[in-house]
Amino acid sequence: MAKGPQVDFLVVGAGVAGLRTAVELARFGDVLVVTKESLGESNTHYAQGGIAVAMDGDQDIALHLDDTVKAGDGLVDRRAAEALVSEGPLRVAELIEWGANFDREAGSEGEAGIGHFLRTREGAHSLARILHARGDATGAEISRALLTFARVHKRIRFSEWTRVSGLVVADGRVIGADLAGAEPPRSKSGPAGQAPHRSHVRVAARSVLIASGGAGQVFSDTTNPSVATGDGIALAATVGAELADMEFYQFHPTAFALEGAPRFLISEALRGEGAWLRNDRGERFMERYHPLLELAPRDVVARAIAHESMADPTDAQSPPRPVYLDMRQVRNIDVPARFPGISAFLANYGLDLRHDLIPVRPAAHYLMGGIRTDLVGRTAVKGLYAAGEAACTGLHGANRLASNSLLEGLVFGARAARSMLSDSLPLVPVEPPGPAPPTLAARETRRVQELITGLQASMWAHAGLLREETLMRQGLADQQACQSALAEIAAQRRSSRRLSEAQSLCFIARAILVAALARTESRGAHFRNDFPRRDDANFLKHSALGGEGQVRFEAW
Incomplete structure (x- = not known):
C-alpha cells in the first residue's frame, strides 16, 4: 500500500x-x-x-x-x-x-x-x-x-x-x-x-x-x-x-455587557491609563477589595465586579446589576487615538469612552x-x-x-x-x-449546536466565576447528558467539524469540573463559595488529570 x-x-x-x-x-x-x-x-x-x-x-x-x-x-x-x-x-x-x-x-x-x-x-x-x-x-x-x-x-x-x-x-x-x-x-x-x-x-x-x-x-x-x-x-x-x-480559567473583568452584543474585550490597558470601575450607584468600589484598586490582579477585579453586580450578594443566581467602566476623568491622553479599535466598536452602539459609562462584566478569557x-x-x-x-x-x-x-x-x-x-x-x-466519513446530516447538525449551546450555558451557570459543590455537581450531570447525546450522534459514523468541536468542548467541560470539585479551596481564578479560603497545607500543589479521569495533586 x-x-x-x-x-x-x-x-x-x-x-x-x-x-x-x-x-x-x-x-x-x-x-x-x-x-x-x-x-x-x-x-x-x-x-x-x-x-x-x-x-x-x-x-x-x-x-x-x-x-x-x-x-x-x-x-x-x-x-x-x-x-x-x-x-x-x-x-x-x-x-x-x-x-x-x-x-x-x-x-x-x-x-x-x-x-x-x-x-x-x-x-x-x-x-x-x-x-x-x-x-x-x-x-x-x-x-x-x-x-x-x-x-x-x-x-x-x-x-x-x-x-x-x-x-x-x-x-x-x-x-x-x-x-x-x-x-x-x-x-x-x-x-x-x-x-x-x-x-x-x-x-x-x-x-x-x-x-x-x-x-x-x-x-x-x-x-x-x-x-x-x-x-x-x-x-x-x-x-x-x-x-x-x-x-x-481566567475570567477577564471587563467584557462589553450590553444585551445582545458580543462579549467584546474592553482592554485592561484602559484601567492602566486611569479608567475607574463604578457600580450602579455611581460608587468607585475597588477600594473595598484591593489596595491596587482597578489595577489589582484580574481574579480579584473579576470577583469584585461579580459581587457588585449581585442584587443579593448571598445569592449567586440573582439577576445582575450593571457595573461600568468610567474613563471620563482621563484627560492626559487622546482616548480615541490610544484605543482606536475599542472606540470604533463602541461607536457602533452609540457609546464614547470620553463621555459615556461603558457597561462591563467578566467573561471567560484564558486557560x-x-x-x-x-x-x-x-x-x-x-x-x-x-x-x-x-x-x-x-x-x-x-x-x-x-x-x-x-x-x-x-x-x-x-x-x-x-x-x-x-x-x-x-x-x-x-x-x-x-x-x-460522510458529512453529518442537517438535522443532526442542528442538534449538535443545541447541545453546545446548552453545555455553554450550564458551564457559565455552574462552573463560572463563583463555584460551589452543588452547582458543579449539576454541571457535571449536564456534561454527562451532553456526552451521551453526542455519543449517539457519533455512532452514526458521520462527521463534521462542529461535531468534533462539540466532543472537544464536552471533554474540556468535564476536565474543568472534576478538577474544580477536587480543589476544595479558593486560589487565584478558582473561587469556591463553600471553601472561600486558600489552603496551602493541602493544596499548594498543581492538579493533574490522566487518562483514568482521576484528579491528583502534585508539587512541582
Whole structure:
C-alpha cells in the first residue's frame, strides 16, 4: 500500500506560539502549519492589551518575575517564570527585527532602540512595561509580523481550513496526524465548520506540536473567538498526554455587557491609563477589595465586579446589576487615538469612552491549565509537544499576570522548537487513512449546536466565576447528558467539524469540573463559595488529570 505524505514537523495552530515554533523549526526542517480557519484567526489576533517585557536590565527582569509569581497566587513554577522574563527581551527584539511595529514615545518615531517604545502599566504590574501596537491591536500586529516572516520562508507551508481529526500513534509515540480539510464557508453567518469536506489525509511527522490555544467557547460568555474549542487539548489527552490545572480559567473583568452584543474585550490597558470601575450607584468600589484598586490582579477585579453586580450578594443566581467602566476623568491622553479599535466598536452602539459609562462584566478569557509539559514543550507522550495557551508549564499558576500570554507564546514556542530539534526523532511512514466519513446530516447538525449551546450555558451557570459543590455537581450531570447525546450522534459514523468541536468542548467541560470539585479551596481564578479560603497545607500543589479521569495533586 502507498505511504501517505510526510513532513518533518507538524504544527497545529497559527497563533503566536505556533508561528514562533514554526519559524525556529524551519531553520532545520520542513514545517506544515495547520489551522482550522483562515490564517490569523486565533486568540493571538484578538489580544488587545499588549505584551509585557522587561526592557531595563536585571532589576526590571527581577520585578517582572516577582509580579508574575505574586499574580499566580502561590502556584507559579518559578523556573518557568524565570525563563519567561529573562528570555522575553530577546524574543521581543527578534519580533521587532522581523517587522513588528510597536507604539513609540512621542517624538521618537525615527530613533532606534527598544527603550523608545511607549510603555504602559496594567493590573498587578509594579511598573509600566507593556508594549502596544496601534493602541489596542497588539495581537493582530504580532500575528501580522510573524505571518509575514513565516510566509516567505521556503520550508514553511500552511494548510488553512484544516482540522486535526486524530493523532497517529505507534509504539507509544505520536508519528503523525489525520487532517480533514474543508472549503472556506461562503459566509461567516451561522455555526462554524459546516462546509463540506474536500480532503482527508494522514500525514507522517517526526514530531507534532499542539499550539491550538484555549477553550473559552466552553462558556456562554467569553472573549474568545469561535475557534477556541479546546480541540488540541482534547486530542492530546486521547493519546495519553496528561492535563494540569484545568480548574484555573481566567475570567477577564471587563467584557462589553450590553444585551445582545458580543462579549467584546474592553482592554485592561484602559484601567492602566486611569479608567475607574463604578457600580450602579455611581460608587468607585475597588477600594473595598484591593489596595491596587482597578489595577489589582484580574481574579480579584473579576470577583469584585461579580459581587457588585449581585442584587443579593448571598445569592449567586440573582439577576445582575450593571457595573461600568468610567474613563471620563482621563484627560492626559487622546482616548480615541490610544484605543482606536475599542472606540470604533463602541461607536457602533452609540457609546464614547470620553463621555459615556461603558457597561462591563467578566467573561471567560484564558486557560491557565492545559496539556502538561516540561519547560521545553515535551508532553508525557513521545513525539508530542505543546506550547502557548494549550500547554501548562506552571508559568501562570492560579492566575495569569496581564499581558504575559503573548510573551509566553514567543518564549515557549522557541523553547519547544529547540527540544523538537534536539530530540531528532526519526520519520516513520504511515499508511493512508480509510475513506472519509460522510458529512453529518442537517438535522443532526442542528442538534449538535443545541447541545453546545446548552453545555455553554450550564458551564457559565455552574462552573463560572463563583463555584460551589452543588452547582458543579449539576454541571457535571449536564456534561454527562451532553456526552451521551453526542455519543449517539457519533455512532452514526458521520462527521463534521462542529461535531468534533462539540466532543472537544464536552471533554474540556468535564476536565474543568472534576478538577474544580477536587480543589476544595479558593486560589487565584478558582473561587469556591463553600471553601472561600486558600489552603496551602493541602493544596499548594498543581492538579493533574490522566487518562483514568482521576484528579491528583502534585508539587512541582
